[in-house]
Amino acid sequence: MATRVPSEARRRLLKRGAFGAASLAAVAVAAGATTTSSAARPSTSGTTTMRLLGRGWHVDAKDGKLPTKGERYAVYGELVDGKGDTVGEFFSQNVGVDSPFHITGEGTGAFEIHTLSLPGGTIVGVGVGGGRERNYAIVGGTGKYTGARGSYLARQDTYGLGGDGKAEILLTLLD
Structure with a gap:
């Protein structure tokens, strides 16, 4: 029923x-x-590119060894233009990470927060990875870089980890 x-x-x-x-x-x-x-x-209509070189790239890490999971370390150096004239400073705070998935094939890497201190302001970048060449997201800035967004490729060969202390940063800022 x-x-x-x-x-x-x-x-x-x-x-x-x-x-x-x-x-x-x-x-x-x-x-x-x-x-x-x-x-x-993201807008692709207007971008500004910048190439910065680094010298005196140093790492503060235990015993000159690549930091392991959970260990903190710092990297710093001068930013120069193509002529070798100082145009700013670079510094970063980093924490070693170790993904069990090893997607990059490099195992232990780091979570990094970068500050590029330049005339007129700063650019802040964030990224994760391992090896000497890594990509970072531009997440903001100060002064003339307020609201900055984009990305950059950083090639770092750091003193203290067997490198020659040189770096290259290729920034792409979105307008």
């Missing part, structure tokens, strides 16, 4: 269902609009 829902209760149930479906549709439309807006996509 089938149980009937009284007409009034049935109407309320249908209204609630319709209201719920409309609410979900509105949320889905709003979410779609948010993820497809131009603000969510």
